[in-house]
Every structure is written in structure tokens, then in C-alpha cells.
Amino acid sequence: MKLCMIGTGYVGLVSGVCFADLGNDVICIDRDIKKVEDLKKGIIPIYEPGLEELVLKNYKNKRLKFSTNLKDSIFKSDIIFICVGTPSKKNGNGADLSQIYNVAKEIRASISKFKIIITKSTVPVTTGDEIEKIISQKVSKKLFSVVSNPEFLREGEAIRDFTYPDRVVIGTTDKKSNKILKNLYLPLISKGTKYVNTSRRAAELIKYASNAFLATKITFINELANLCEKIDVNIQDISIGMGLDKRIGGRFLRAGPAYGGSCFPKDTKAIVTTADQFKINLSVIKSVIKSNENRSSLLIKRVFNILNGKVKNKKICFLGVTFKANTDDMRDSSSLLMIPSLHKMGAKINYFDPTGEKDDFKKLNNVHFSSNINFAIRESDLIIIHTEWNDFKSINFNNAVKNKKFIVFDMRNIYSPDKMKELKIKYFGVGR
Ligand SMILES: NC(=O)c1ccc[n+]([C@@H]2O[C@H](COP(=O)([O-])OP(=O)(O)OC[C@H]3O[C@@H](n4cnc5c(N)ncnc54)[C@H](O)[C@@H]3O)[C@@H](O)[C@H]2O)c1
Incomplete structure (x- = not known):
């Protein structure tokens, strides 16, 4: 089948390349020219295990293409997946759907024969109704069908999750679209994935x-x-x-x-x-x-107590800053609250993350990136294990840290408290 993914981020790129790998012709579109040019050169914009190999393979065999030309790509495709961002609104609450509606307007200017238009982005219930309304202002309803197909992949496990999902949810009451989409997902269904057909609104709500x-x-x-x-x-x-x-x-x-x-x-x-x-x-x-918003303050207070209230000039090392392992995604990571707060309290912070230095901390003068674990922890008074990367699971702290009174605060409960006691390491976990 001929597919077009609008938005080549975590969801658009992963699902696009996986669909290509299943034998479809896929064009991944993005408005970010640099991202598209990089992808054409084999430079992958995100860290996701297994993604690079799959992109290179499918780009080479020409099943996967990258473009900034939305009009031409829609013309060449039968199924259009909207995979753009739906961040929170600036005022904090509710989803900002401007990217979705902009894309809907761009799509309506490019439809000349029947297209299935799918929201793979996470969109609030009734967004599909609104997209249908926007497109039908210029295009006959006979020429398109708006379907909800929410994506459930997890960053860090995205390729496996896309290829072996627990379920595929298709929100449509249009029989023709349902038949085509069931066929598209047949390679996954035949391996045991459950196919759930609901109303469009129900599919939108299932995701949230x-x-x-x-x-x-x-x-x-x-x-x-x-x-x-x-x-x-x-x-x-x-x-x-x-x-x-x-x-x-x-x-x-x-x-x-x-x-x-x-x-x-x-x-x-x-x-x-x-x-x-x-x-x-x-x-x-x-x-x-x-409760979740309070949690970071609570853990900062815990750090304060672990250091007996003496945070100023303490050397604190963060191991991992991404919100979870196997991704470079920093969006809403709790480290974005914890590191600046401890920095403000006078701590000298360095951090190591397998996905490299983060722009988010570059402006903080006493926050530095270290390029390897041993170097990161060497001078520390307190080591905070923030993200559960495998790299942090068997560190020889006693060999690596110079200050023999160092403390470990393991926010992921990776290490055994008994073992740490045997090693005479002052150790704190979470909830134990
Ligand atoms: N990241 C995840 O793990 C995940 C999982 C499931 C669902 N989702 C949902 O999928 C959606 C996308 O998330 P993401 O993390 O992939 O976002 P992202 O920010 O990584 O990617 C979105 C991409 O869309 C592009 N874009 C925006 N407007 C465009 C336009 N008019 N034309 C072409 N390209 C455009 C942006 O340049 C960007 O590259 C969101 O609704 C999200 O909630 C995300």
C-alpha cells in the first residue's frame, strides 16, 4: 500500500519505517528541512534502539522515502497518517491542536481522489469530527474518510512495540476504510495482535x-x-x-x-x-x-535530608537524565526540575547520560556533562541514579569514587541495600 506519514518524529518515523519493512511504500514528511535532509543522508534524529538499521535498510531498498513536499506526497499516497505533535497548551491545560488543524488544512488542498486520513497522533475525543469538518469545507465527503488509529508504542521499545502490539485500535464506522486498514495491519494480526474496531470517538478516548x-x-x-x-x-x-x-x-x-x-x-x-x-x-x-507534580519536590527534599541540609557546594552526580532508559527524550523528565533546584541550592552538579549532553542544562553554570560514568562519579559526594540505563547496573563505586564518604541515592532501586551495606556504602533507595 502507499502510505504517507505527516510528521517524522518518534511516532511518524518509527511507524513509517515499520510499515515500510512490512512491504508498503512509505513517504515520511516533515516541515523540518534539516531533519529530512539528515534522514536522506542516513542521520537519525532520535535515539531509539534498532531504528537506524531499519531506516537504512528500507531507505536503500526505496520502500522508505523522506520529503518536505506534502502536496506531492499526498497525491502519491492512499493512506495518510497524521503524526504531528499535540503538546499541552501554553497555559498548561488541554492539548494544543494547532499542528493537527494546520495539517488538516494542508491535506484538504491536496485531495483529488479517495484518501483515508488517520490520526495517529494522540488527540482529544471529537478531534476527528473537527478534522472531518475542516476538510469537508473544501472537499466532498465521498473523497475521504477520517479514522482514529492511536499509537501505543513506548520510546526505547518502539520498534518491538510497533511490530508486536497488544492491540491495534481502529476508530471508524466506514466499512471500506476498516477493510483496507485491517489489510494493512494483517501481518501483525496474523502473528496474534488483536484488532479492535470501534467508533472514532471511542478510539480517541481509548488512548487517553x-x-x-x-x-x-x-x-x-x-x-x-x-x-x-x-x-x-x-x-x-x-x-x-x-x-x-x-x-x-x-x-x-x-x-x-x-x-x-x-x-x-x-x-x-x-x-x-x-x-x-x-x-x-x-x-x-x-x-x-x-501527586505526580509534587513528587519531584518530595525527592528534592529527600536529597536535602540525605545531605543533612548541607547542599551548598556539595558535588552531586546524576546518572541518567532522560525520563527513562533507551531514549534521548528529555520532555517532562523529572531531572528538568531536580537539577535546576539543587543547582539553585548551591550544589555543584555533573551528570552522565548515554545519549550525551543536554541543551536543557547548558545555561546553568554549575552543571556539567561528563563523557563517561567513572569520570562523572569520581569527585562526588552524592550519586543519584535517576534513569535506569543498563550502564548503571554494575558500577564499582568503591573503586571509582575518590571521596570515601560518598552516598548513593538510587531512585530506581537497582542495587540491593544488603549488598551496599556489605560494601560499606551509604545507600538510599526509594520506598525501602
Ligand atoms: N513519543 C511517543 O512515545 C508517542 C507514543 C504514542 C503516541 N504519541 C503521540 O504521537 C504524536 C507525535 O508525537 P512524537 O513524539 O512523534 O512528536 P515529535 O515532536 O517527535 O514529532 C512531530 C513531528 O511533526 C513535525 N510537524 C509538525 N507540523 C508539521 C507539518 N505541518 N508538516 C510536516 N511536519 C510537521 C515536526 O517537525 C516533528 O518532527 C503526539 O500526539 C504524541 O502524543 C507519541
């Missing part, structure tokens, strides 16, 4: 409801971790004991820093705003948002 539920699980266990710290109980025992109940499940039940990333923070806020518009109070999700 799923993210809000996962955010709730994380927040739930984070709050329980606070209790565990007071009562000498290990939160990991609670996660295992609860997670083995199939009705609950063990995933997203691990205590740590506040949830971050490009989806959960913005999507929880957006679903609450949507519900408010319909005068429905999603009080559970509202509490989750509040």
Missing part, C-alpha cells in the same frame, strides 16, 4: 484512558513507597505481591521518580480538560496529576 490508567498505577505505587519508607517495609515486596494478581499486573508498579516523558504528563492533563468541557469531573486523574 490507557495513558491515564498507567500514570495512575505509577503514582499509586510512588505514594505507597512514601508510606513504606516510614514503616520499614520494602516497596518491591509490595509491587511483587500485588503484581502477581492477574487483575492488577506487575507492570508500571515500580516506585521511582515522577513519571515524565512526552505522553503521560500532557495526556493526563488533556483528558481532564476534555472531561471538564463536558462537565465531568475526573477526580482520580486530577489527584494523580497533583
Whole structure:
């Protein structure tokens, strides 16, 4: 099939290359000229395991193309996926849909034969109705069908998640579009993926409801971790004991820093705003948002206590700054709150992240990037394990750190407290 992905970010690039790998002809469009030129040269704009090899392979065999020419690409394609960003509005709440509606206007200027137009971006319920309205102002409804096909891939696992998803959700009541899309996803369905056909509005809501539920699980266990710290109980025992109940499940039940990333923070806020518009109070999700926003301050307070209130001039090393491992994505990472706060309190911070230096910290004069782990931790008074990269799982702290009174604050509970005790390392975890 001939596909066009509008927006070549995490979702557009990953799903575009995976569709190409399944044998489709795919054009990935972006308005960012440099990004498109780089991709044509084999330079991949994001860090995502396995992505580079797959892009190079499919670009070489010409199933995958990159372009900035939206009009021409729409003309050549049967199915158009909208994969542009839907960030939070500047005032904080609700999704900013300007990129979506701009694309809808661009699409309507380029339709001459039947096209399926799909929102793969995460969009609030009724956005599909609005896109249909915008396009039908200039184009006959017989020439297009607007479908919702939300994407559930996780950064860091994106290729595996796209290729082996738990489910594909297609929101449409149009039989013709449903048949074509079922065919597009047939290679995944035949390997066991469940195909769920719903109304367009239901598909839009499934995505937000799923993210809000996962955010709730994380927040739930984070709050329980606070209790565990007071009562000498290990939160990991609670996660295992609860997670083995199939009705609950063990995933997203691990205590740590506040949830971050490009989806959960913005999507929880957006679903609450949507519900408010319909005068429905999603009080559970509202509490989750509040609790998560408090979590970074709570952990900063914990750092303050670990250092006995003496943060000024302390050398603090952050291991990992991205919101999770195996991605270079910094959007809404809790390190963006913690590092500037500790810097403001007078700490001297350096950090190491396998995906390199981050622009976000360049303006802070006492925050520096180190290019390897041992160098990063050598002079530290306090080492904070912020992101669960494999690189941080077997560090010989006693050999690497000069100051023999160093402390480790393991926000991901990677290390065993007993082992650290044996090694005479002053060690703190989360919820234990
Ligand atoms: N990142 C994830 O893990 C993930 C997972 C599932 C769903 N989503 C959703 O998918 C959507 C995209 O997320 P992302 O992380 O890929 O975003 P992104 O910011 O990485 O990529 C969006 C791309 O769209 C391009 N773009 C914007 N307007 C354009 C236009 N008019 N024409 C051409 N290109 C245009 C931008 O230049 C950018 O490259 C969001 O709604 C997000 O919530 C993201």
C-alpha cells in the first residue's frame, strides 16, 4: 500500500519505517528541512534502539522515502497518517491542536481522489469530527474518510512495540476504510495482535484512558513507597505481591521518580480538560496529576535530608537524565526540575547520560556533562541514579569514587541495600 506519514518524529518515523519493512511504500514528511535532509543522508534524529538499521535498510531498498513536499506526497499516497505533535497548551491545560488543524488544512488542498486520513497522533475525543469538518469545507465527503488509529508504542521499545502490539485500535464506522486498514495491519494480526474496531470517538478516548490508567498505577505505587519508607517495609515486596494478581499486573508498579516523558504528563492533563468541557469531573486523574507534580519536590527534599541540609557546594552526580532508559527524550523528565533546584541550592552538579549532553542544562553554570560514568562519579559526594540505563547496573563505586564518604541515592532501586551495606556504602533507595 502507499502510505504517507505527516510528521517524522518518534511516532511518524518509527511507524513509517515499520510499515515500510512490512512491504508498503512509505513517504515520511516533515516541515523540518534539516531533519529530512539528515534522514536522506542516513542521520537519525532520535535515539531509539534498532531504528537506524531499519531506516537504512528500507531507505536503500526505496520502500522508505523522506520529503518536505506534502502536496506531492499526498497525491502519491492512499493512506495518510497524521503524526504531528499535540503538546499541552501554553497555559498548561488541554492539548494544543494547532499542528493537527494546520495539517488538516494542508491535506484538504491536496485531495483529488479517495484518501483515508488517520490520526495517529494522540488527540482529544471529537478531534476527528473537527478534522472531518475542516476538510469537508473544501472537499466532498465521498473523497475521504477520517479514522482514529492511536499509537501505543513506548520510546526505547518502539520498534518491538510497533511490530508486536497488544492491540491495534481502529476508530471508524466506514466499512471500506476498516477493510483496507485491517489489510494493512494483517501481518501483525496474523502473528496474534488483536484488532479492535470501534467508533472514532471511542478510539480517541481509548488512548487517553490507557495513558491515564498507567500514570495512575505509577503514582499509586510512588505514594505507597512514601508510606513504606516510614514503616520499614520494602516497596518491591509490595509491587511483587500485588503484581502477581492477574487483575492488577506487575507492570508500571515500580516506585521511582515522577513519571515524565512526552505522553503521560500532557495526556493526563488533556483528558481532564476534555472531561471538564463536558462537565465531568475526573477526580482520580486530577489527584494523580497533583501527586505526580509534587513528587519531584518530595525527592528534592529527600536529597536535602540525605545531605543533612548541607547542599551548598556539595558535588552531586546524576546518572541518567532522560525520563527513562533507551531514549534521548528529555520532555517532562523529572531531572528538568531536580537539577535546576539543587543547582539553585548551591550544589555543584555533573551528570552522565548515554545519549550525551543536554541543551536543557547548558545555561546553568554549575552543571556539567561528563563523557563517561567513572569520570562523572569520581569527585562526588552524592550519586543519584535517576534513569535506569543498563550502564548503571554494575558500577564499582568503591573503586571509582575518590571521596570515601560518598552516598548513593538510587531512585530506581537497582542495587540491593544488603549488598551496599556489605560494601560499606551509604545507600538510599526509594520506598525501602
Ligand atoms: N513519543 C511517543 O512515545 C508517542 C507514543 C504514542 C503516541 N504519541 C503521540 O504521537 C504524536 C507525535 O508525537 P512524537 O513524539 O512523534 O512528536 P515529535 O515532536 O517527535 O514529532 C512531530 C513531528 O511533526 C513535525 N510537524 C509538525 N507540523 C508539521 C507539518 N505541518 N508538516 C510536516 N511536519 C510537521 C515536526 O517537525 C516533528 O518532527 C503526539 O500526539 C504524541 O502524543 C507519541
